[in-house]
Amino acid sequence: MLRLLWLIPALPLAGFLVLALFGGRFSRRQIVWVGCGSVGTAALVTALVGADFLRGFPDRPSYHQTLWNWIDTSGMTIGVSWYLDALSLLMVAVITGIGFLIHLYSVEYMSGDDGYARFFAYMNLFLAAMLTLVLADNLPLLYLGWEGVGLCSYLLIGFWYREPEYGAAAQKAFIVTRIGDTAFAVGLFILFTQLKSLSIQQVQTLAADAWPVGSNLAVIVAVLFLAGAVGKSAQLPLQVWLPDAMAGPTPVSALIHAATMVTAGVYLIARMHRLFELAPPVLEAVAVIGLLTLLLAACSALVQRDIKRALAYSTMSQIGYMFLALGVGAWSAALFHFLTHSCFKALLFLAAGSVIHSLRHEQDIFRMGGLRRQLPLTFWTFLIGAAAMSGVPFITSGFYSKDWILWSAWSSPLSHRWIWFGALLGTLLTGLYSFRLIFRVFFGEVRTPPSGAPGVAMLVPLVVLAFFAVTVGFLELPRTLGDLPLFSQYLSHVLPTIETIPGMDESVEAHEQIAVTCSALLGIGLAAVLFLPRANVADRLAGTSLGRTLLPFWQGGWGFDRMYDGLIVRPWLHLTRESGEIIDRCYESLVVAAESFHGWLSRTQTGHVRWYAATVAVGALVLLGLFAM
Amino acid sequence: MLTTHALVLAIMLFCIGLVGLLSRRNILYMLLSLEIMLNAASLAFIAGGARWGQADGEIMFLFILTLAAAEVSVALGIVLQLSYRFKTLDADAFSEMKG
Numbered sequence: 001m002l003r004l005l006w007l008i009p010a011l012p013l014a015g016f017l018v019l020a021l022f023g024g025r026f027s028r029r030q031i032v033w034v035g036c037g038s039v040g041t042a043a044l045v046t047a048l049v050g051a052d053f054l055r056g057f058p059d060r061p062s063y064h065q066t067l068w069n070w071i072d073t074s075g076m077t078i079g080v081s082w083y084l085d086a087l088s089l090l091m092v093a094v095i096t097g098i099g100f101l102i103h104l105y106s107v108e109y110m111s112g113d114d115g116y117a118r119f120f121a122y123m124n125l126f127l128a129a130m131l132t133l134v135l136a137d138n139l140p141l142l143y144l145g146w147e148g149v150g151l152c153s154y155l156l157i158g159f160w161y162r163e164p165e166y167g168a169a170a171q172k173a174f175i176v177t178r179i180g181d182t183a184f185a186v187g188l189f190i191l192f193t194q195l196k197s198l199s200i201q202q203v204q205t206l207a208a209d210a211w212p213v214g215s216n217l218a219v220i221v222a223v224l225f226l227a228g229a230v231g232k233s234a235q236l237p238l239q240v241w242l243p244d245a246m247a248g249p250t251p252v253s254a255l256i257h258a259a260t261m262v263t264a265g266v267y268l269i270a271r272m273h274r275l276f277e278l279a280p281p282v283l284e285a286v287a288v289i290g291l292l293t294l295l296l297a298a299c300s301a302l303v304q305r306d307i308k309r310a311l312a313y314s315t316m317s318q319i320g321y322m323f324l325a326l327g328v329g330a331w332s333a334a335l336f337h338f339l340t341h342s343c344f345k346a347l348l349f350l351a352a353g354s355v356i357h358s359l360r361h362e363q364d365i366f367r368m369g370g371l372r373r374q375l376p377l378t379f380w381t382f383l384i385g386a387a388a389m390s391g392v393p394f395i396t397s398g399f400y401s402k403d404w405i406l407w408s409a410w411s412s413p414l415s416h417r418w419i420w421f422g423a424l425l426g427t428l429l430t431g432l433y434s435f436r437l438i439f440r441v442f443f444g445e446v447r448t449p450p451s452g453a454p455g456v457a458m459l460v461p462l463v464v465l466a467f468f469a470v471t472v473g474f475l476e477l478p479r480t481l482g483d484l485p486l487f488s489q490y491l492s493h494v495l496p497t498i499e500t501i502p503g504m505d506e507s508v509e510a511h512e513q514i515a516v517t518c519s520a521l522l523g524i525g526l527a528a529v530l531f532l533p534r535a536n537v538a539d540r541l542a543g544t545s546l547g548r549t550l551l552p553f554w555q556g557g558w559g560f561d562r563m564y565d566g567l568i569v570r571p572w573l574h575l576t577r578e579s580g581e582i583i584d585r586c587y588e589s590l591v592v593a594a595e596s597f598h599g600w601l602s603r604t605q606t607g608h609v610r611w612y613a614a615t616v617a618v619g620a621l622v623l624l625g626l627f628a629m
Numbered sequence: 630m631l632t633t634h635a636l637v638l639a640i641m642l643f644c645i646g647l648v649g650l651l652s653r654r655n656i657l658y659m660l661l662s663l664e665i666m667l668n669a670a671s672l673a674f675i676a677g678g679a680r681w682g683q684a685d686g687e688i689m690f691l692f693i694l695t696l697a698a699a700e701v702s703v704a705l706g707i708v709l710q711l712s713y714r715f716k717t718l719d720a721d722a723f724s725e726m727k728g
Contacts, residue, residue, distance in 0.1 A: 607724025609659075614651050 001052035013128035023117025035120030081137035108457035126152035180231015187224030222279035229265030250353030287327020294320030298429035330408030331495035344388035358450035397473025431523025635676030642669035
């Protein structure tokens with residue numbers, strides 16, 4: 001069964017090829033069968049491969065499979081090799097499982113669209129690239145997947161290509177992530193020139209031997225990899241593309257910009273953890289970046305009008321949590337949060353999509369309201385997702401994963417107290433903005449009446465994801481609540497666990513958990529006070545002078561877009577236009593010279609016979625003269 | 630001595646013909662000037678033949694004469710066509726190839 005590993009990325013790729021070549025001629029049903037079928041089969045294969053892998057686990061902690069030699073030169077041989085271990089199995093399961101549910105959802109969501117086949121083709125290609133990324137055994141293959149998901153992100157954000165602003169958003173996403181990608185590539189080059197290898201496992205062993213902890217080379221390579229991760233995962237300072245990426249269809253936002261592509265950065269850092277451990281200042285930077293992004297994005301999510309932009313900022317914030325966990329050494333905690341976040345964020349996006357679909361593409365929450373009686377199932381699933389994101393205690397998965405992260409932030413030797421306090425504030429803000437959405441969209445009076453409820457294809461994924469958003473947290477119960485460390489034991493074969501600082505016993509943990517829970521519930525309560533339509537305290541706050549300066553600032557993503565526009569975009573465009581003019585003038589001068597020469601020459605063609613005769617005579621004279629000399 | 634005189638005469642005739650060709654606007658007078666130039670050239674040939682005492686100069690003169698006759702017949706045909714087309718014999722009027 002394990003030999004079927006290569007099918008997992010190959011099936012969606014085959015789906016893409018079929019749909020790209022013949023999709024125009026297929027009927028709707030055929031497109032659905034190919035598009036969803038390829039992913040569904042891949043999910044099935046994942047289940048079989050996973051079962052086989054877990055049977056031999058942990059005696060056989062990893063499985064290699066090489067298909068063929070991709071690059072074979074004298075300096076290096078790079079094969080198309082797959083590597084299955086606990087980490088990549090987790091990623092593959094999430095990607096294929098949630099990917100399949102989202103494909104199912106898209107069957108109905110995109111049913112009115114002309115580009116039906118194109119959509120499924122791009123989504124399949126995306127899944128193929130993402131699976132290549134997480135299953136790759138060597139860094140060039142990983143980079144291939146990395147670039148592939150960037151490409152598909154561009155194609156899918158700009159899916160409705162007739163709108164120029166969507167195309168601009170797609171370009172922005174591509175260009176910003178490109179900056180990170182270039183840094184990543186430079187890191188690859190340095191690794192290769194220094195260590196002569198690019199196999200993920202080998203290169204980390206070689207680095208650990210050759211570079212002492214904290215050495216310059218390790219720090220440089222780690223920084224470059226971090227830049228790549230920051231670009232892909234929309235963290236500071238390359239976070240500006242994610243809110244605009246919501247221009248794409250909602251299933252795209254759910255799959256790419258919530259569950260999978262944006263977590264590629266987290267995966268990269270976790271995969272190359274040994275390299276990052278060689279550069280402690282970079283790990284600290286990871287945590288700080290995570291913390292800052294977390295807070296910045298939470299504040300911005302609080303004041304968005306567009307429901308998808310609010311969810312985009314919340315994604316940014318939650319990935320900040322994952323970066324924070326990675327930075328304080330809680331590697332498994334970060335991936336547990338990835339697992340729970342994929343479930344509840346995809347759920348939130350799909351439920352939001354259900355709302356948007358029913359309201360005929362209305363996305364402004366101030367024009368929504370009272371939908372809890374009109375769209376009951378959507379309401380309940382959205383509520384479960386928001387509760388999971390806020391970390392409502394005991395019954396949601398988000399509680400367990402976020403709690404693990406915060407506990408690590410408190411008890412890890414790599415962390416500081418202020419990191420924990422910042423993360424705690426983030427918990428409060430998370431509860432605040434999540435329930436703001438609930439109260440604004442589902443309570444109060446109906447401002448835009450919904451037309452039609454979602455059908456089976458949209459509801460089944462919502463229910464399934466809601467189920468997982470509640471239950472998947474039970475894979476890892478902390479000491480104080482049952483002590484079931486299934487998940488951390490599973491990942492301990494790949495990712496290191498850090499010794500906590502002494503004195504961190506159960507009572508401390510219990511107190512810390514109470515603090516976190518209180519913060520989350522305080523956030524939810526505050527949201528009820530501020531945003532329940534009857535009280536409407538929020539509008540009064542927004543009207544104060546502080547509100548009027550602060551809120552637009554937060555809404556614009558803390559001014560990053562404006563800064564980049566003024567600092568980079570406009571000077572660049574100015575430079576290209578000006579230098580373009582200069583170059584054009586050089587070429588134009590050639591044209592002018594040719595034209596004037598032509599003018600002179602044509603004036604010698606007078607058309608008069610006598611003139612021609614005279615020129616013949618003069619010419620003969622000159623020749624004779626030359627001859628005589 | 631004699632040769633020099635003959636050549637000088639040929640040159641003078643050639644120049645007269647050339648100037649006539651360049652300064653006349655009527656085609657027929659241009660053809661006339663052309664004839665004078667041809668004759669000047671053939672005079673040069675005869676002078677040369679007389680100098681070296683060979684009959685080649687005379688033979689060239691006969692050639693040139695024949696050539697001149699043939700050329701004039703063709704030229705007059707062309708002049709006729711031109712006069713039908715442009716209704717004038719002014720050489721400067723035939724400047725449709727200008728530019």
